[in-house]
Amino acid sequence: MKALALGLTGFTTLGIGVYWSLVFTRVFPVTDLVPGYRTWFMSFPLADGWIAVISLLAFVFLLQNNDKAALFGLLTGSSLIFLGLYALLYGVNTGLLFNLTTDEIIEIGIKVYCLTVGSFFIVYFWNLAKQMLATG
Numbered sequence: 249m250k251a252l253a254l255g256l257t258g259f260t261t262l263g264i265g266v267y268w269s270l271v272f273t274r275v276f277p278v279t280d281l282v283p284g285y286r287t288w289f290m291s292f293p294l295a296d297g298w299i300a301v302i303s304l305l306a307f308v309f310l311l312q313n314n315d316k317a318a319l320f321g322l323l324t325g326s327s328l329i330f331l332g333l334y335a336l337l338y339g340v341n342t343g344l345l346f347n348l349t350t351d352e353i354i355e356i357g358i359k360v361y362c363l364t365v366g367s368f369f370i371v372y373f374w375n376l377a378k379q380m381l382a383t384g
Contacts, residue, residue, distance in 0.1 A: 250310065253372050256365050257307035257324065264300040267358075268293055276351075282342045292331075299327045306373070318377035325369030332362030 270276040280286045303324045309317035336359050339345030344352055 257303045260303040261300045264296050315380050318373045321369050321373030325366045328362040328366030332359050
């Protein structure tokens with residue numbers, strides 16, 4: 249499980265960086281699919297940056313077997329779940345979730361990733377925290 253947690257924290261960090269690089273270089277253009285969509289979408293880089301940083305810290309500390317990995321892993325998991333739920337409800341409320349364009353399918357994949365990987369992180373890093381507290 250540790251290898252999976254390392255892989256997912258690394259992938260989360262790199263994935264966020266690649267995703268926003270593609271947005272800012274207009275390889276992945278953002279248009280107003282519904283009124284205000286572009287403004288809403290472009291409000292996420294800072295929050296996603298937060299997730300990338302704490303995921304990187306979880307990766308580094310887990311690699312070093314440092315107790316701080318549990319804290320940063322739990323922060324990453326919680327942040328991913330918040331992001332996934334927020335984006336999911338936005339997609340439902342605007343109807344974009346049911347507009348199955350290539351871009352929206354990518355966004356649905358990101359929502360599913362956030363919710364499943366975020367849940368995995370919470371379970372994995374909570375168990376890691378409990379182990380650390382037990383061995384003290």
